[in-house]
Amino acid sequence: MSSNDFSKIISAFTVYKLLRDIVSPFMQTKAFKLGIIDANGNYIGDIDKLSPYDKLVIGIKKLINKVPDPPFQAKMRNISTSLALLGEEIKSMGGDKNDFIEKMNESLIKLGINNEGE
Numbered sequence: 505m506s507s508n509d510f511s512k513i514i515s516a517f518t519v520y521k522l523l524r525d526i527v528s529p530f531m532q533t534k535a536f537k538l539g540i541i542d543a544n545g546n547y548i549g550d551i552d553k554l555s556p557y558d559k560l561v562i563g564i565k566k567l568i569n570k571v572p573d574p575p576f577q578a579k580m581r582n583i584s585t586s587l588a589l590l591g592e593e594i595k596s597m598g599g600d601k602n603d604f605i606e607k608m609n610e611s612l613i614k615l616g617i618n619n620e621g622e
Contacts, residue, residue: 523586525561535562
């Protein structure tokens, strides 16, 4: 495996982990288990115990919950549709949406992650 392939797999895994963490309920997060947030993502404990990544995920989840569009919220709670929406964003920036989704799915398969069944 070339270093370029390895880099792509790491990038795909990072995106997958972010999407997985965003679509999971607050009650499944480390922050909830540590008593730092409540079931709605509100801070109730010492946020200094959280990593910047955990704070980012909580912030994104709270933003999604504020969107007054239940169908959009439902889509963002599913990894496959989140990936598709991310592909749309890449397309809007001039990238190739289909190539992005294809490469992400290939990388997830290499990692042994089944994107279809979540």
